[in-house]
Amino acid sequence: MTTPTTTQLDSEQLLWMYRTMVRIREFEEAAGRLAEQARIPGAVHLYAGEEAVAVGVCSNLDPEDTITSTHRGHGHCIAKGGDVKRMFAELFGKADGYCHGKGGSMHIADLEIGILGANGIVGGGPPIAVGSAFAAKYKKNGRVCVCFTGDGATNEGTWHESLNLAALWKLPVIFVIENNHYGEFTPQSGQGAIPRLSDRAASYGIPGVTVDGQDVVAVNEAAREAIARARAGDGPTLIEADTYRYYNHTGMSEGDPRPAEERAAWRERDPITILRGVLTEQAILSGESAERVEQEVRREIEEAIKFGEASPYPELSELLTDVYTE
C-alpha cells in the first residue's frame, strides 16, 4: 500500500474531505439504525467503509460535472454535495425528499448538482454516464462524468458496452469501480476469473489503475489525473479502488457471511482513521478539533433525521404526477 501523500491538497480541501467522510459514516450508521427499527421502509445498502472512494473522487468535481451512482449510493450523493436533510426525507418517503418520496434510497438524484441518480440495477449507470459524457463533448462545455459502480457491475454487459463506446469516442467519463470484493454475498473469486479489475481497461485501449480505496488522498490523486485526462479530450480512464463495506449487503449486520477476521482486518484500515492520522501528523487537525467535527456532523445528522421524519407524506394525488413531462 502506498503511503498517503498530501501533495497539491491544501488544508481546506483535506478538512472538507474529513468532514465529508465523517458525514457519510454518520449518515449511513443512522440510516442503518432507522432501517433496523423499521422507521424507514425497504432496503438500505450502506456505504460505510468505502467513504474514501466517493470523497476522493468527488473532491475533484465541480457542481456542473455529473456522476452516476449505484444502489449503494448515499456516499456518492453526499460527496457530490447532496443535502442530508432531503436525503433523509427521501428515505422516510416524505414530500420534502429529493424525489418527493417516489424514489427512496436507491433512486436519490439531484440533477442541479449533477447527481444523475442512484440506481437499483447493477450496471444501470454506465450507459447513462456515456450519454452524459457525450452531451458534455457535444456541447463542448468541459464537463466530465464519473460513473461509480461496484465490482459486480463489471460482469454486466452494459458496463462493457459503455467502456467500449466511451473509449472509441474518447468521451470525458471516468469509470470508478469500488471493488469491495463481494457481489451481494458471493466473493469476487466466485464472479470472475481475474483478480485485478483494472486489467479490464486493456480490452478497451484505455488506462486502468488500481488504488488503495481506503486512502482518500491516493484516490484523489488518481481521480485528478483521470479527470484532467478526460477534460483534455483524451478519453476515459478506469480506476479500481480497493475497498470494503463494513456492513452486510443490505442493512447493518444480520446474516453477514464474510469471515470475521477479514472484516476485522479491513476495519484496521479505516479510511477516516487513516486521514485523521495524516491530518494530525501535519498539525492540520488536533484531537480536539476532530472531536468537534464529529459532534457537529452528528448534530447535523440528528437534525436531518428530525426534518425528514417530520416532513409530510406526499399527497395521494401525487401518485400519477410526473410519469411524463407535460
Add this chain to the structure above:
Amino acid sequence: MTTATEATVTGQREITYLQAINEALHQEMERDPTVFVAGVDLAARGDVFGTTRGILAKFGSERIMDTPISENAIVGLAVGSALQGLRPVVSVMFIDFIGVCFDVILNQMAKNKYMFGGKARLPLVVLANAGAGGGMAAQHSQSLEALLCHIPGLKVVMPSSAADAKGLMTAAIREDNPVFFIQHKRCSRMRGPVPEGEYVVPLGSAKVVREGRDITIVATAYMVHEALAAAERLAERGIEAEIVDPRSLQPLDTPTILASVQKTHRVLTVHEAVQFGGIGAEITAQIAAEAFDYLDAPPIRLGGPWSPVPYSQPLEQEWIVNANDIHDAVVKLIEG
C-alpha cells in the same frame, strides 16, 4: 415556416414513408441544434433501411454518428444525453433488438422522471423497425409495441402512412418524453402526399382513415392497408367499414375510437402482433367498459397466431393477418 395541418395533406407532392421520416429528421435537425442522431450504420450508410440518408452530408459527423453494434450503449447514450439537455434520436434498427437493451428502456428511460420526483426530462426518440413479411424469421420480424405500451413513462407511435410518418416524427422529436417510433417495414416504400414544410401530427391523436356506418375496424401500421383492401371488398357486399388508425398507441386516443363505435355499433381490432395480450385486447376492453350499450355484437380481435414468426414463405404468409382474414371476420360477424 408555418406548420401544416392535417387538412392540407391532400394534394401535396407524393414521397415514400421513409423519405417522409428522413425529411422530418432534416427539418428538425435544422430547426434545433440539440437534435442529434446515432446508431448502427446511420451516418455513412444512411441506415440499412435508408432512413437517415443524406444527413451526414448535410449536418456533419458531430450531428450523426455511427455506433458499434451495442444497443445498451446506444440507448444509454440517448438517456444520459437527454438528461443533459440534448434531443437524441437513436436507432435500435430492428425492434427485436430491444431485448439486448431492455434494462435501459424499462428501468432507466421509462422511470427516471418519476423515480427522481419529476426533475428529469427525457426528450428522446428511439427508432425501431417492426413487422413480418420479408422472410427475416423470428428475430427480425416481430411487432412488440404492446410490450412497450405496458411501461408507464414511454410513448409509442406506429404510423401507417407517409404523412403520418413525417408528422409523428416531428412531434416525437419535439416531445419532452421518450418516444418509440415504430416503422413498419412494409410501409416503408409506400408513397403518399406529404406536406413539404414542418408538419406535426400530435401524439395521442387517432385518424379516421375511411368512413363507414356498419363496423369500426381499429387497425395499426400495415394492417391499416390490409383493412382498406378488405373494406373495398366489403363495400361490394354493401358493408361499409369505418377504419380508425390510432397512429399513437401510448397515449391512445380512446375518444375517437369510442365515437366511431358509438356510430357503427360493431368493432374489430386488428394488428400484426400476436393477438394474445396485444394492443387490440386493451382497445377491446376499453370499448366494452365505455361503450357496451352501443354494441350490437361481441367485439372481435385479429392478430398473429401464438407462435414466433416463421421463415418459410407459405408459413410466414399463413402467420400474418391479411385482408381476407379481416373480410371474412367482418362478414361472419355481420351476416352470421
